């Protein structure tokens with residue numbers, strides 16, 4: 001499973017990147033707002049930091065304008081994935097931008113049928129939003145499983161990018177189902193290292209080690 005980091009905070013990306021945990025980065029208008037940075041500037045900086053795809057989202061609503069914005073974003077670096085919303089206009093933009101050789105991430109996906117359309121339109125990535133479905137008492141993980149089945153049924157090579165991951169359990173379940181990629185906030189990725197038995201075991205080892213009176217260094 002590839003790990004994308006869902007943030008535009010460059011210091012947090014750098015920390016995980018140094019550990020080899022970053023296969024790509026996703027941003028969106030809300031994350032750009034949170035960063036307080038200029039979209040073109042911060043996207044360029046991120047694209048230079050990481051080797052994998054860096055998603056940068058268009059903000060126009062009409063296909064022609066999305067395409068123009070997408071072309072401008074794609075020029076920032078070779079590893080930009082243009083992010084378009086899953087609307088009819090977004091699908092048109094996806095078709096044109098992917099046809100021009102750009103990676104396209106179709107975002108705000110909430111149904112298997114939407115994911116099917118995105119694959120037909122040539123999306124590189126489809127981003128189903130797990131947490132936001134959970135927020136309205138639906139099971140976001142069912143959507144990941146449905147898309148996996150449909151894409152496998154027909155051999156679509158669009159990658160399932162599990163998004164709106166809010167917990168370590170989301171990460172685990174998405175991996176079990178076989179999402180190709182997950183994008184998660186840095187805090188969720190770091191939390192995946194935690195286990196109470198690890199902490200308890202370490203505490204015992206440290207206590208016993210102290211009793212030996214030995215030192216390694």
Ligand code: G3P
Pocket residue numbers: 006026028129131132163164165166183
């Ligand atoms: O990748 C999409 C993500 O940024 C949305 O997450 O937590 O705002 O639903 P969330």
